[in-house]
Amino acid sequence: MPNSIERVLQAALAAPFYFGQILIQKTSTGGFVLSHRDDEGRNDLQTFRSTEDAIDIAKYDDAGNYRPLKTAPNLRRGWRLELATLAELKCALDYFYSGRLDVFVAWKSGQLHTTPLRQTLDRQSGMYRIAAKISDEQADRVVGDFCRSDGGCLRTILWKRDTRGTVSSTKLPSEKFDPDFDQAAARAPSSACAEATADKTTAATIPLLCQEACNLLIAECRKVVKGE
């Protein structure tokens, strides 16, 4: 029996769909093909067939640098991942964007709790305790820079700055907080991407939802407080 994530995927697979920078398409034989969304139409892609290949594809960017934030808009290109079953698809997507499908399902079912940035900061201990000293103005700037979709992170922010409901950053466009908006489309298109635009699939999107500031953002707040 398919679990709740597989049911969500089944529904989404009525047509090709985007998940972050990945395009997911169903094949005529019931399998699935994943590729970088900017590689659509290319026929020179390296083919992989194991769910575990997703771990290595997601690990480094095109320049060979380690990707500590998997939802950063720097997924490498040039690959095609062929999978046979829905369970494999779920597993591979979880390797690409760990935890994001679970958070999406929790959000769809009304079970997702969001945590304001101030609460996340106040919870820290050890070397990160000092991050709570960040001012509202500094936090506004850090979040606006670190979390921006064009070069920072493709997640849709659902958390607020504080319990009063203050927007997490005034520096970000309102679409950054809208689960219906395709964050990957917010990037400044590269020339290769622009060339391919004419043949692009019209695809639905499963958003990469962000329910709470990540450890990387907390580390950035710490740096600002310490003046690094």
Added chain:
Amino acid sequence: MTSDDSALLIVAHGSTVNPASSAPTLAHTTEIRRRKVFADVGCAFWKEEPSLRDALFLFDSQSVREVYVVPNFISEGYFTQTVVPRELGLKGRTTKRSDGQIWKYCEPVGNHPLMTDLLLRRAHQIAAGIPESETSLLIVAHGTDLNENSAAAAKREAEKIRSLGKYAAVLNVYMEEPPLVSDWRKLTKTRNVVVVPFFISDGLHSYEDIPALLGIANQLSARLRSAGRHTARQANSSHAARGEIFRHNPYAIDNRSLSYAPSIGTDPGVADIIIEQAANFDAES
């Protein structure tokens, strides 16, 4: 513990700079998932994704009644006692969520008695054919860790293996406090020496720092240069070359034969220990 409504969550540190840090945890997760011991198996990291906070949403409360949380850490300390419980909202050994799901916080991997067998097996494999009775075994930990007990854990393991009387000598050594790993020539008397890092994953310590302290890092660079495979700089910078240090055993150095193993946490046998720690939770309750 039943497989139809119990899940396993493996929690680990992870890293924002070292991709090898999470690799063993991901491998153990995949292996345990393959065995179908649990209805669902996930992992979460302090420094990587999914985060410890994401883990709160990994298991469907409709189908999963119990979640066994096993820390993939070498010892108890700041992370197992402060960070993991805080981030996961654990109230003690057992936590009942508002949706009725029960979370069971198990002992860290490094505490399990099977770690001793794993160390013995790895030491034997890395120096196959070399008589253990003529060999000194060194268990390396970091030392001076902030509020971590890995140094004490390495000492405990060395004592347990020493009591078996298999090796000529068994020593716990540290990178940053005496007895220092860099003093291995003075600390050991046998011709054969086997070194096993007591870490949960490979990384800068096992790839570069300990080899430098042992004096085998330069040997590897020279070998690679003479084989025309890499310059030393290329060898250090390429991802593939980082594990190269483990593929040239034994090292001949100062009339000694030194064998150097990958970190103990990379051993596939850790998957068995993770399952055992979950099973032990109920046995000890």
